[in-house]
Amino acid sequence: MKTYIKKIFTLSLCALSAVALITGSTFTSEAKANKAAAPKNIVVVLDPGHDTTHLGCHYENFEEGIANLYIAYYCKQELEKYNGVTVYMTRTGFDCAYGANPDSTADCLSGRVNFAKSVKADVLVSLHNDYDPDLDRSQNGAKVIVPNPNYRPDICVKGYTLGQSILNQLTTTGLEVNDWKLCPNGTGIVTRDSSGTYPDGSAKDYYALINKSKTLGFTAVIVEHAFCTNESDRLNHLSTPEQYQQLGIADATGIAQYYGLTLK
Secondary structure: OHHHHHHHHHHHHHHHHHHHHHHOHHHHHHHHHHHHOOOOOEEEEEEEOOOOOOOOOEEOOEEHHHHHHHHHHHHHHHHOOEOOEEEEEOOOOOOOOOOOOOOOHHHHHHHHHHHHHHOOOOEEEEEEEEOOOOOOOOOOOEEEEOOOOOOOHHHHHHHHHHHHHHHHHHHHHOOOEOOOOOOOOOOOEEOOEEEEEOOOOOEEEOOHHHHHHHHHOOEEEEEEEEEOOOHHHHHHHOOOHHHHHHHHHHHHHHHHHHHOOOEO
């Protein structure tokens, strides 16, 4: 129990540290930098999480890998209505583009990050949906997992503000903000540490997409739109292409607002 409490405290502290960064002078500098950089072409890489080899959550008639791909396509379609942005996707079909080996998850994730690096991504946005392994039906709504404040606090700030912009838009679809039980801070913007470390000895981010991107010098966030194990989320947000389109448009609008993009 002491270990669990310590873990929760540590995760909460990470989130609070990120908030401190946001509300401090770094946030002001970031906001100014975004405005100043508005004319620059932004490269966004959308990552539809999972595929037919590296399966995501399955529940009732819901298949996460398929849903994520739908959402990514709609997000890309919406983002391309804006000036000053180039959009790529890490996969455009159901199969894994980085090795069809069910035991190659690490290679697949590295491949996705390396692809983002190869196209000079400003940001990698990984699109997912959630599943509670305990079938806890009280778990619902959206959250965004962002980089922790360690090693590259500037990347944490970018991830945090981008994540908040996306989450703000997702709540307009009727989704609630998820209070993730692994990091219950109530904001829907969360971090998670691993037992590994960055080159400076600080705790590494738990998710490979985030820690690998941070090491390569750019921001990655993971958007968890809704819970397929929550009946309301599944029926109202994860059941039809029209609902996936709504989520994709919300993601795109959040990204566009963060970067100050204007419609063509």
